[in-house]
Amino acid sequence: MNFELTEEQIMIRQAARDFAQTELKPGVIERDEHQKFPAEQVKMLGELGFLGMMVSPKYGGSGMDAISYVLAMEELSKIDASASVVVSVNNSLVCYGLEKYGNDFQKEKYLVPLAKGEKIGAFCLSEPEAGSDATSQKTTAVDMGDHYLLNGVKNWITNGNSASTYLVIAQTHPEKRHHGINALIVEKGMEGFEVGAKENKLGIRGSDTHSLMFTDVKVPKENRIGDDGFGFKFAMNTLEGGRIGIAAQALGIASGAYELALNYSKERKAFGKTIADLQATQFKLADMATEIEAARLLCLKAAWLKDQGQPYAQASSMAKLFASEVAMRTTVEAVQIHGGYGFVKEYHVERLMRDAKITQIYEGTSEIQRIVISREVLK
Numbered sequence: 001m002n003f004e005l006t007e008e009q010i011m012i013r014q015a016a017r018d019f020a021q022t023e024l025k026p027g028v029i030e031r032d033e034h035q036k037f038p039a040e041q042v043k044m045l046g047e048l049g050f051l052g053m054m055v056s057p058k059y060g061g062s063g064m065d066a067i068s069y070v071l072a073m074e075e076l077s078k079i080d081a082s083a084s085v086v087v088s089v090n091n092s093l094v095c096y097g098l099e100k101y102g103n104d105f106q107k108e109k110y111l112v113p114l115a116k117g118e119k120i121g122a123f124c125l126s127e128p129e130a131g132s133d134a135t136s137q138k139t140t141a142v143d144m145g146d147h148y149l150l151n152g153v154k155n156w157i158t159n160g161n162s163a164s165t166y167l168v169i170a171q172t173h174p175e176k177r178h179h180g181i182n183a184l185i186v187e188k189g190m191e192g193f194e195v196g197a198k199e200n201k202l203g204i205r206g207s208d209t210h211s212l213m214f215t216d217v218k219v220p221k222e223n224r225i226g227d228d229g230f231g232f233k234f235a236m237n238t239l240e241g242g243r244i245g246i247a248a249q250a251l252g253i254a255s256g257a258y259e260l261a262l263n264y265s266k267e268r269k270a271f272g273k274t275i276a277d278l279q280a281t282q283f284k285l286a287d288m289a290t291e292i293e294a295a296r297l298l299c300l301k302a303a304w305l306k307d308q309g310q311p312y313a314q315a316s317s318m319a320k321l322f323a324s325e326v327a328m329r330t331t332v333e334a335v336q337i338h339g340g341y342g343f344v345k346e347y348h349v350e351r352l353m354r355d356a357k358i359t360q361i362y363e364g365t366s367e368i369q370r371i372v373i374s375r376e377v378l379k
Contacts, residue, residue, distance in 0.1 A: 005071070012068045016075035019048065024080040031082065031206040032351050035198065037162055038083045038206050045083070046117015050076075051090045055099055055115035059107055062115075066241075066303035070248040074296070077252025078259070081355040082206030084252065088245035089158045090114060094121030094167055097183075097238040101226050110165050110185055122163035123242075124154040124186075124212060125235050131155075132368050134169075134235060135178040139214065141170035148172070148184060148224070150192075150217040156362070160210025161195045164188045168214070169235050172228065181231035185223040192217040203354035240313045241306060242363045247299045247319035250327040250359035254295065257327075257334035257352045258288045264338055264347075281337060288330050295323040314376035321369035324359035331356045 005013070023041050031038055045051055053069050055061020069091060076084040098111040113119040130136040139152025150170060157166075166186040173180025186193060196211035225234055262285060265276035275281045302315035331353035335342035342349050360366045 005067070009065075009068050009071060012064065013071040013075060015048070016050070016072035019045070019050075020076050020079040024076065024083055028080045028206075029345055029348070029351070031080075033205075033345070035200070035205045037208045038080065038086075039162070041080075041083050042086050042120065042162075043117070045076075045087060049117070050087050051117035051120070052095050052115025053087075053091050055091075055095050055111065059099060060112040060115040061095070061099075066244060066306040067300060070244065070251075070299050070303045073245055073248035074252040074255060074299075077249040078256030080206065081249055081253055081352075081358075082204045084249050085158055085204055085207050086120065086162075088242070088249055089123055090121050092242040092245035093123035093238050094165065096241050097123075097167060097225070097234060098185075100237075101183075101230075101234055105222060106185060106225065114165060119164040120159050120162050121165045121167065122157050122159040123238070124157050124166050124168040125239075126155050126157070128153060128155050132365055135181075135232065137169060137171040137181055139168070139170040140174075141168075141172045141182050141184055141219065143172055143228075144218075146221055148182070148219045148221070150184065150186065150214045150219050152214050154212040154214075156199065157210055157212055158207055158362075160212060161198065161208045166212070167225070168212075168219075169231050172231075176229065178232040179229050181235075182228065183225040183231040183234040184219045185225065186214075186217065186219055190217050190219070201358075203351070203356070203358050205354075239363055240316050243316040243320040243369075244299065244302050244306065244312075246359055246363045247295075247302065247316065247323040250320070250323035250356065251292065251295050251299050253352050253356045253359065254288075254292050254323070254327040254330040257331040257349050257356075258285075258292055260347070260349055260352075261285065261288070261334040261337040264341075268339075275337070284333050284337060288333060291326045292330065295319070295326045298322055314373055317364070317369040317372040317376075320359075320364065321366055321373065324356070324366060327356035327359050328353075 049062035052061035053064045057063045141148040168186045172182045192215040194213040199209040268275045298319040302319045305312035334349040341347045
C-alpha cells in the first residue's frame with residue numbers, strides 16, 4: 001500500500017484550498033442567506049479547470065485522476081458546499097457520462113464546452129414520484145422518427161437554471177419498464193422547455209435547485225446517448241461515480257466543521273481554562289478526527305479503484321453512506337462545541353450542519369446505499 005500523494009495531487013489540493021479561502025469564503029454567508037448562486041466563483045472554477053477535472057485534454061478537460069478530484073472536492077466543500085456541488089455534478093454526472101457513453105458528435109458539441117467550464121450541465125433523473133425509485137419514470141420521450149417528443153417534470157435539479165446542457169432520463173417504451181428508458185441531451189432554450197421556481201432549501205442554499213417542465217419538446221435523435229433503452233443503465237452507471245463526488249463533499253463539510261471546532265476550542269475559555277483542556281471536548285474532537293479520517297480513506301479507496309479501472313460500485317456507496325453520516329454527526333458536535341456561538345451564522349458551523357443533511361439524501365439516500373452495499377456483499 002502507498003498512502004502518499006503525488007506532487008501533482010498535492011498541488012491540486014493546495015490550489016483548491018487557496019481558491020476556497022480567497023474566493024469562496026468572503027461572501028459565503030451572504031450567498032447562503034440570500035440563496036445567491038455563486039456565478040462568479042463557478043466561472044473562475046471553470047477557468048481553473050475544476051469543472052472538467054477528469055475529462056481528457058482531447059475534449060478540453062484537465063485529464064486529472066479521481067483522487068485529485070476527491071482532494072479538490074474536500075477543500076472546496078470545507079468552505080462552500082453550494083459551489084462544490086456544481087463541481088461535483090458537472091464532473092461526475094454530466095462530463096463523465098458524456099465522455100464514457102457519448103458519441104463523437106455529442107462529445108464535440110456538448111462535452112468540450114462543459115469540460116472547459118464555458119457551460120454548466122445538469123443531470124435530470126428525479127421526478128415528483130420517482131426519487132429513490134428511479135425505475136418509475138413518468139417523463140416520456142415518444143419516438144417520432146427523427147426526433148423524440150419529450151413531456152414531463154423533473155424535480156430537485158441541481159444547476160436547474162444555470163445549466164445550458166441537461167441530461168434527461170425519460171421513458172420511451174413503458175412496456176419494457178426500465179429497459180425502455182432513454183437518456184437525452186436537452187439544450188436550454190428548446191421550445192417547450194421551462195425552468196420552474198427555485199426551491200427554498202434547508203441547506204446548500206446558494207445552489208440553484210429547480211423543477212423542470214417539458215411540454216412537447218422536440219429532441220433530435222442524435223441527442224440520444226447510447227442505444228435505444230440504454231438510459232436507465234446510463235443513469236445507474238453514472239451515479240456510481242457521482243457518489244464519489246458527494247462522498248468527498250460530505251467529507252469536506254465534516255472536516256471544515258471539525259477544523260472550526262478545533263480552533264475555537266483552543267480559544268474559548270471556561271472555568272479558567274480553554275475548553276480544549278476539558279476532557280468532554282477532547283473526546284468529541286477525538287471521535288470527530290477518527291471518523292473523518294475513516295471517511296477520507298473510504299473516499300480515496302473508491303477513487304483509486306475508479307482510477308485503476310476496477311469495479312467501484314460498492315466502494316463508492318460505502319464512501320457516500322459513511323461520509324454523509326459522519327458529516328451530520330460532526331457538524332452537530334461542532335455546533336455543540338461552539339455553544340451559543342454555534343447557533344449564530346457568522347461562525348459558519350450552523351450552515352455546515354444544514355448543508356450536511358443533503359449529503360444523506362441526494363444521489364441516492366443512505367437507505368439506497370445500504371441496498372447497493374448489501375446486494376454487493378451478498379453476491
